[in-house]
Amino acid sequence: QKFVYDFTEGNKDLKDLLGGKGANLAEMTNLGLPVPPGFTITTEACKVYLASGSEPPALRDEVSTHLEALEEKMGKKLGQADDPLLVSVRSGAKFSMPGMMDTVLNIGLSDASVAGLAAQSGDERFAWDSYRRLIQMFGKTVLGVDGDLFEEALEEAKRARNASTDVDLDAGDLKSLVEEFKGIVSEQTGRDFPQDPREQMDLAIRAVFDSWNGERAKLYRRQERIPHDLGTAVNVCSMVFGNLGPDSGTGVAFTRDPASGQQGVYGDYLANAQGEDVVAGIRNTVPLAELETIDKKSYDQLMQIMETLENHYRDLCDIEFTIERGKLWMLQTRVGKRTAAAAFRIATQLVDQGLIDETEALRRVNGAQLAQLMFPRFDESRIGDGAAERIGRGIAASPGAAVGAAVFDSATAVARARAGEKVILVRRETNPDDLDGMIAAEGILTSRGGKTSHAAVVARGMGKTCVCGAEELQVDLKQRRLTAPGGLVVAEGDVISIDGSTGSVYRGEVPVVPSPVVEYFEGRTRPDEQADELVRAVHRIMTLADGNRRLRVRANADNAEDAARARRFGAQGIGLCRTEHMFLGERRELVERLVLAETEEECEAALAALLPLQKGDFVELFEAMDGLPVTVRLLDPPLHEFLPDLTELSVRVALAEARGETDEDDQRLLQAVRRLHEQNPMLGLRGVRLGLVIPGLFTMQVRAVAEAAADRAAAGGDPRAEIMIPLVGTVQELECVREEAEKVIAEIQQARGVDLKLLIGTMIELPRAAVTAGQIAECADFFSFGTNDLTQTVWGFSRDDVEASFFTAYLEKGVFGVSPFETIDKDGVGALVRGAVEAGRAARPDLKLGVCGEHGGDPESVHFFHGIGLDYVSCSPFRIPVARLEAGRAAA
Ligand code: PEP
Numbered sequence: 001q002k003f004v005y006d007f008t009e010g011n012k013d014l015k016d017l018l019g020g021k022g023a024n025l026a027e028m029t030n031l032g033l034p035v036p037p038g039f040t041i042t043t044e045a046c047k048v049y050l051a052s053g054s055e056p057p058a059l060r061d062e063v064s065t066h067l068e069a070l071e072e073k074m075g076k077k078l079g080q081a082d083d084p085l086l087v088s089v090r091s092g093a094k095f096s097m098p099g100m101m102d103t104v105l106n107i108g109l110s111d112a113s114v115a116g117l118a119a120q121s122g123d124e125r126f127a128w129d130s131y132r133r134l135i136q137m138f139g140k141t142v143l144g145v146d147g148d149l150f151e152e153a154l155e156e157a158k159r160a161r162n163a164s165t166d167v168d169l170d171a172g173d174l175k176s177l178v179e180e181f182k183g184i185v186s187e188q189t190g191r192d193f194p195q196d197p198r199e200q201m202d203l204a205i206r207a208v209f210d211s212w213n214g215e216r217a218k219l220y221r222r223q224e225r226i227p228h229d230l231g232t233a234v235n236v237c238s239m240v241f242g243n244l245g246p247d248s249g250t251g252v253a254f255t256r257d258p259a260s261g262q263q264g265v266y267g268d269y270l271a272n273a274q275g276e277d278v279v280a281g282i283r284n285t286v287p288l289a290e291l292e293t294i295d296k297k298s299y300d301q302l303m304q305i306m307e308t309l310e311n312h313y314r315d316l317c318d319i320e321f322t323i324e325r326g327k328l329w330m331l332q333t334r335v336g337k338r339t340a341a342a343a344f345r346i347a348t349q350l351v352d353q354g355l356i357d358e359t360e361a362l363r364r365v366n367g368a369q370l371a372q373l374m375f376p377r378f379d380e381s382r383i384g385d386g387a388a389e390r391i392g393r394g395i396a397a398s399p400g401a402a403v404g405a406a407v408f409d410s411a412t413a414v415a416r417a418r419a420g421e422k423v424i425l426v427r428r429e430t431n432p433d434d435l436d437g438m439i440a441a442e443g444i445l446t447s448r449g450g451k452t453s454h455a456a457v458v459a460r461g462m463g464k465t466c467v468c469g470a471e472e473l474q475v476d477l478k479q480r481r482l483t484a485p486g487g488l489v490v491a492e493g494d495v496i497s498i499d500g501s502t503g504s505v506y507r508g509e510v511p512v513v514p515s516p517v518v519e520y521f522e523g524r525t526r527p528d529e530q531a532d533e534l535v536r537a538v539h540r541i542m543t544l545a546d547g548n549r550r551l552r553v554r555a556n557a558d559n560a561e562d563a564a565r566a567r568r569f570g571a572q573g574i575g576l577c578r579t580e581h582m583f584l585g586e587r588r589e590l591v592e593r594l595v596l597a598e599t600e601e602e603c604e605a606a607l608a609a610l611l612p613l614q615k616g617d618f619v620e621l622f623e624a625m626d627g628l629p630v631t632v633r634l635l636d637p638p639l640h641e642f643l644p645d646l647t648e649l650s651v652r653v654a655l656a657e658a659r660g661e662t663d664e665d666d667q668r669l670l671q672a673v674r675r676l677h678e679q680n681p682m683l684g685l686r687g688v689r690l691g692l693v694i695p696g697l698f699t700m701q702v703r704a705v706a707e708a709a710a711d712r713a714a715a716g717g718d719p720r721a722e723i724m725i726p727l728v729g730t731v732q733e734l735e736c737v738r739e740e741a742e743k744v745i746a747e748i749q750q751a752r753g754v755d756l757k758l759l760i761g762t763m764i765e766l767p768r769a770a771v772t773a774g775q776i777a778e779c780a781d782f783f784s785f786g787t788n789d790l791t792q793t794v795w796g797f798s799r800d801d802v803e804a805s806f807f808t809a810y811l812e813k814g815v816f817g818v819s820p821f822e823t824i825d826k827d828g829v830g831a832l833v834r835g836a837v838e839a840g841r842a843a844r845p846d847l848k849l850g851v852c853g854e855h856g857g858d859p860e861s862v863h864f865f866h867g868i869g870l871d872y873v874s875c876s877p878f879r880i881p882v883a884r885l886e887a888g889r890a891a892a
């Protein structure tokens, strides 16, 4: 096994082995671009080290061989006293983990070679500055010395000199600083700073390996769902210097604008500086275009290289470069991150340029990006015009644009929202006690916590805008105010605006504009010549996706308005109409009457009152979805959900009794509520069980469906109703309901003289149903997987409680990277679904198969459902475009 690759040996497809940075350095080397020579130690070596606690035995010799070759090429030896070769030792994993792992520059400098570097460069200050940087970086990352100690010493040296930046320190100052830094190292570690260059290099390599398992890196991987067993590669690269005077410098560049996708000159340049200086923002950079006047030759060469890279990678690339005394060096490239809008534009631009084909364009965008483009946005032209100004930035935790009065506790949020005011709940961090306030608020802002903090997880679950971890904002709960950098204060009641897509926080009200992409899906913007480029790009990509996909996409909708929108968004039917949503509002009372019925007549009367209302709903729905399937699910939730709360009602009755008044109705109601009360209502009398124990309930619903369909057919429509039975655990339950339903349907068909072609199917949302799917299929025309309840029952997680209680801890500990209620748990829940698909189809080859749980609109889950051969996914109307896109990508 080979553990070390020269840059000339690798290529861009070896990211598993060489990491992203190493693979791309090799690719650039092979393209003949000016990359400083070097070599890469593989992730395999790292894995051996992490597993066994020591480097693979062969590594040392291999490194020696490659180092000698490098020394040969460069004509000098590592740390050679009169003319030292210096190297950088950089981490580089398969997936970019910006700033999470270690890097050490200037390896090879020592008390002996610093003079050689000074002589060779003709710049004594530069040599001592480089040595100072080495000890600082090495001390901190390799030897574990507290970095503040070095920073403080540096600050002190500047103060003593009255210098504002370290550029003002001269060679003598830096030389003293080096002595001081060495003292800090000895004091803190009990050993001297290593003078042997090879020892420096070996220790730095080991430190990079170790940094794979640093706390920061582990947390980042969990959040980004990067596997923990990949390990990092280590790149050893000969140093080039951007800090050798005014004809040197360093910069970053993009081959296109990562915000818009436009081609042009985008980037920043900083003369006389090294890479970290740009990132740290020590001095102000200039726009890359100015390099043309600073150093035309390097600029022209850079433009040429950027074109080469873009044509070669067939994508937007970002790069890091350094100019050392007029010579350009490429230090890094990779396919660059971009905004959601740019992703769509770039994908279509590249097709037009002939660089990629249409299938590839589909792969270059994703549903998460499309979802982002569908949120309303702040009107950026209105920021800073006096009405609103940006006061800080946090983590974009849950997208959207929210405006409201700042409030600092949950109770105030609830009270003000009740009074009709829009509020933003501002907390340091949230906990389950804040839940009411979060529900009442338009958005949530916290000053602490990351993407998996309580606030972030819960807000995403509720689809509420959230910015978290805005650390520069000081939240003072006692004074009920927020202080921004610069001392600007937002008091309780002041209006703020938060952007959950960018993390920006504004004081004042920023006007919100609708998303142009939604305007397009709604049919209010035509994707023609006049439309903006983004709309045209989205239209093209959606057309490609629709042409590609095998999965059909339906909507979860239970009223005509949602159904109509879903249809505009491209829904091919309704996969789930939750009929309980039709029993809310004023109709709740009718359900109450049903529950309270003591005689058969009372029961029948209550149902008879519900029938026309149900039928009316269905007529509207079938009309909105004319010609497309509409799956109507019979009543699912426990009946007590339609009744008053037990505690509240008990108190009301008790108070009335204390006053000597008795309300007969309330007392009857209380008895009924007590009778229906369950410890575990989600596992109680609900779904098909209601149908079996409440006489006439399901029959009434089936009748309403059949009559509505007959009415529509009579009116010349094309209704395609499907009746779905929830929470079935065994085929016998389904048989009972089916028999009843078929009787009613036959009766109506005969009376109306139509063949309604009604399908009767079931949800598969209990483990037992999945396991006995073969039997159940004998009695079902279709299955629709209810992955919400299936996840709840397979994991034993209460879907209504866990996200707010212990999921934050689970996510932080990495038990899972994402809630199984959000993305299908392939190994557990997914395995049951897959088994049920196979058994169902085996028993009944024409069985229609779909999914209607929340997962139906989740990108990763859509790919899974495509893979196991479902016929359709069903999701909420706003997620339909995302599901269409992902279904197209899954088939690409
Ligand atoms: C499900 O359980 O996945 C489902 C779609 O039904 P509901 O969410 O209404 O329980």
Ligand code: MG
Pocket (backbone or CB within 6 Å): 726, 765, 786, 788, 789
């Ligand atoms: Mg369910």
